Amino acid sequence: MNTVIQPTLTIDGRTVAIEGERNLLELVRKANIxxxxxxxxxxLSVYGACRLCLVQIEGRGIQGACSTPPEPxxxxxxxxxxxxxxxxxxxxxxxxxxxxxxxxxxxxxNCQLQSLAQRLGVKQVRFKxxxxxxxxxxxxxxxxxxxxxxxxxxxxxxxxxxxxxxxxIDFAYRGHEVSVQPAFGKDLGDVECVNCGQCASVxxxxxxxxxxxxxxxxxxxxxxxxxVIVQIAPAVRVxxxxxxxxxxxxxxxxxxxxxxxxxxxxxxxxTSFAADLTVIExxxxxxxxxxxxxxxxxxxxxxxxxxxxxxxxxxxxxxxLSTCRSPQAMFGSLVKGMLPDQLKVxxxxxxxxxIMPCTAxxxxxxRPEMGVDGDPDVDNVLTTQELAQMIKxxxxxxxxxxxxxxxxxxxFYTGAGVIFGNSGGVMEAVLRYAAEKVTGKKLEDxxxxxxxxxxxxxxxxxxxxxxELKLAVVHGLRNARVVAEQVRAGTSHYDLIEVMAxxxxxxxxxxxxxxxxxxxxxxxxxxxxxxxxxxxxHKSQDNVFITECYTKFLGEIGGEKAHHLLHTSYQSRHRxxxxxxxxxxxxxxxxxxxxxxxxxxxxxxxxxxxxxxVLRHAEQTGLEGRLDVRAGFCFEKxxxxxxxxxxxQHVCGCTAEKAIxxxxxxxENDSPAHTNGAESTNPEAE
Amino acid sequence: xxxxxxxxxxxxxxxxxxxxxxxxxxxxxxxxxILQAIQHExxxxxxxxxxxxxxxxxxxxxxxxxxxxxxxxxxxxxKGKHVIRMCDGTACHVKQSIPVxxxxxxxxxxxxxxxxxxxxxxxxxxxxxxxxxxxxxVVVIDEQVYGQITPERAVALVDEIKAQEALxxxxxxxxAGQPSAEAxxx
Numbered sequence: 022m023n024t025v026i027q028p029t030l031t032i033d034g035r036t037v038a039i040e041g042e043r044n045l046l047e048l049v050r051k052a053n054i055x056x057x058x059x060x061x062x063x064x065l066s067v068y069g070a071c072r073l074c075l076v077q078i079e080g081r082g083i084q085g086a087c088s089t090p091p092e093p094x095x096x097x098x099x100x101x102x103x104x105x106x107x108x109x110x111x112x113x114x115x116x117x118x119x120x121x122x123x124x125x126x127x128x129x130x131n132c133q134l135q136s137l138a139q140r141l142g143v144k145q146v147r148f149k150x151x152x153x154x155x156x157x158x159x160x161x162x163x164x165x166x167x168x169x170x171x172x173x174x175x176x177x178x179x180x181x182x183x184x185x186x187x188x189x190i191d192f193a194y195r196g197h198e199v200s201v202q203p204a205f206g207k208d209l210g211d212v213e214c215v216n217c218g219q220c221a222s223v224x225x226x227x228x229x230x231x232x233x234x235x236x237x238x239x240x241x242x243x244x245x246x247x248x249v250i251v252q253i254a255p256a257v258r259v260x261x262x263x264x265x266x267x268x269x270x271x272x273x274x275x276x277x278x279x280x281x282x283x284x285x286x287x288x289x290x291x292t293s294f295a296a297d298l299t300v301i302e303x304x305x306x307x308x309x310x311x312x313x314x315x316x317x318x319x320x321x322x323x324x325x326x327x328x329x330x331x332x333x334x335x336x337x338x339x340x341x342l343s344t345c346r347s348p349q350a351m352f353g354s355l356v357k358g359m360l361p362d363q364l365k366v367x368x369x370x371x372x373x374x375x376i377m378p379c380t381a382x383x384x385x386x387x388r389p390e391m392g393v394d395g396d397p398d399v400d401n402v403l404t405t406q407e408l409a410q411m412i413k414x415x416x417x418x419x420x421x422x423x424x425x426x427x428x429x430x431x432x433f434y435t436g437a438g439v440i441f442g443n444s445g446g447v448m449e450a451v452l453r454y455a456a457e458k459v460t461g462k463k464l465e466d467x468x469x470x471x472x473x474x475x476x477x478x479x480x481x482x483x484x485x486x487x488x489e490l491k492l493a494v495v496h497g498l499r500n501a502r503v504v505a506e507q508v509r510a511g512t513s514h515y516d517l518i519e520v521m522a523x524x525x526x527x528x529x530x531x532x533x534x535x536x537x538x539x540x541x542x543x544x545x546x547x548x549x550x551x552x553x554x555x556x557x558x559h560k561s562q563d564n565v566f567i568t569e570c571y572t573k574f575l576g577e578i579g580g581e582k583a584h585h586l587l588h589t590s591y592q593s594r595h596r597x598x599x600x601x602x603x604x605x606x607x608x609x610x611x612x613x614x615x616x617x618x619x620x621x622x623x624x625x626x627x628x629x630x631x632x633x634x635v636l637r638h639a640e641q642t643g644l645e646g647r648l649d650v651r652a653g654f655c656f657e658k659x660x661x662x663x664x665x666x667x668x669x670q671h672v673c674g675c676t677a678e679k680a681i682x683x684x685x686x687x688x689e690n691d692s693p694a695h696t697n698g699a700e701s702t703n704p705e706a707e
Numbered sequence: 708x709x710x711x712x713x714x715x716x717x718x719x720x721x722x723x724x725x726x727x728x729x730x731x732x733x734x735x736x737x738x739x740x741i742l743q744a745i746q747h748e749x750x751x752x753x754x755x756x757x758x759x760x761x762x763x764x765x766x767x768x769x770x771x772x773x774x775x776x777x778x779x780x781x782x783x784x785x786k787g788k789h790v791i792r793m794c795d796g797t798a799c800h801v802k803q804s805i806p807v808x809x810x811x812x813x814x815x816x817x818x819x820x821x822x823x824x825x826x827x828x829x830x831x832x833x834x835x836x837x838x839x840x841x842x843x844x845v846v847v848i849d850e851q852v853y854g855q856i857t858p859e860r861a862v863a864l865v866d867e868i869k870a871q872e873a874l875x876x877x878x879x880x881x882x883a884g885q886p887s888a889e890a891x892x893x
Contacts, residue, residue, distance in 0.1 A: 188767030194776045204768035602755035
């Protein structure tokens, strides 16, 4: 006999095969029974907190299905009078402390607490709330935190630490005082959150939601003095339909354009056009680095979550980031540069709205460097969810709209721009350009299957004209961290690394509709690859309007004007605001301010010894009254650490002796010191 | 006189924080013993120090904050020099712990919401059970346990400490310009 016996167990009297499922919950779901749960997500660790996926196991009593591994022969009941009662009481207790402002909650109709209360037949809440209402946290440009709606499932906490490797929010306090919050009860806008919003995309209720800019956009549309331009990102076209009951991945580009026209936007353009532009600038930058010995590996810079992450955690790798702005930012900068002349409107009356699958784009649009004299290149960013809400609010029956087409020229795009929304898409688009550029031959087979897929870290090696290009594609910032650490350690052998913060890339962004189907991400990915196939052009260099843009406006690819409008620079960023530690304080008027960097880089280079040396010197020579000494974290001078800031001057490569020398010269002369190694910088840096 | 010793004290303490981190090899798994040692140094866990600990251990500050707020042992606000812990567990409660607590609050001008005196000399808090139910009601002042405490005796103990503190103050005033007895320990 060489037949393999398939292990099985029974669920509600039916025999079900065990085929590598990690827990009973997966098995029960395979048997088409939708066990309720708040805290189970297949890509996160098992938490077992919500007690809703309970099952009765013969001989073992009632157990959580999510935290019980399948064993052959188990006899499981998924619904018994006792289990039903436990589930109902659990939901009833959660509702007792929940701010039940459902009609005005942005998650109404796709809130899991609401739908479970309905499903389980909870008709009344017999318990009084014990929580005092706390204020909303609206400090972040991307997200709103409403602790009054939190059910403590911990999904956001695990998403932030396990998938994104950040841990900006965590459980604090204990017992009935437990709440999920940033460190020290600070606001989300003041901590290391990168605004990716994945916490909001797994939140079962309205405790974490994208911040809405709908009202501002309605006001722009109603203002006759404004010309309102809109750009839509690639991933929006395969996500929006879900808000209207269409299957995930269905391409709704034409209907989106029709809806935007109806809503009153003056010009409707596609961010994919700017993605084509990004491909050309970024590929040129990459080839130049590769051939002229520039900093490699080069990281992509389209994802604003990744860019902020890199600024916070890997300041020494900022020279590795492509200087290209993201497509959203390139679009804003280009359109506000070109259109005022063409349309005969002033820049201040030209408004750009971006529709994005992303919450971090809201933050990106507000970066001061992404604008001219305080006027942002992109005025407002709406998420896919917000666009759906505007369409519903206007009473449009989206499914029945007749497709319309984008305006020209910024509505013309190739497949390379469209696949930007998928993890691996930027890489593939760059390859389609670079391969042709390097070989000088027409690229016939444009699909680079090697960089496609859904694994969080994919590697590929591609031979272009005898040169081996080593590539990596990562999504999820925890994976990005692994690769970035290799680069920092000098053990990385890649040439080009694509990073997207969200699982699956932009199609899995937190601005997309809250997904009801478990395979929606895969379907959206497929949708974008199909959208590429359906176009005639697949390579950015074939976009004739891009060529025209360069000849008529931008000049040379990678040239001065292109650099000014399409590129940016990065700066190291504090993870937590106000994180320096006062060690010695002086009330004196002519005190010398000394701040020693104890960030990772400077620490490794011995800044702790410098600090202790300065303190000991002050103590021994009776300088305490004259010195204000703090331990700081990162002065953005990581390459030349240890860094000490003395009265607004950075002293790089500092030793205790050098610091003492500068301090002494400051104390001796009232005039500013010009000691060797002291480099004048702006005093705002602290 | 006051500012200089405090500065030296702070710097000295920070050096100790670095020492504590090194002693535990900056291992995230040693977070709780690290926090215990830091609290021993500062009497509480200052926010800036916690941020520094988080950065040094490569643990998110929110996680460190979560651990620090989970355990009743850790304090995130400064405590007084002398900490008075009144047991209000079941046994002590029925043996009249509340009148003792009220007498202490009345004596020191503290309350349930404001546990520490403005001069940072005393902190009065309640604990759930000290495990000394046979001696109920129990109060612990600094590390010393006092059983079968009465409101009068509790107030007398506070007076004793105050008298000792007055002596110390007098002694340090005599050594003009010198660091106080406490700071020189560091």
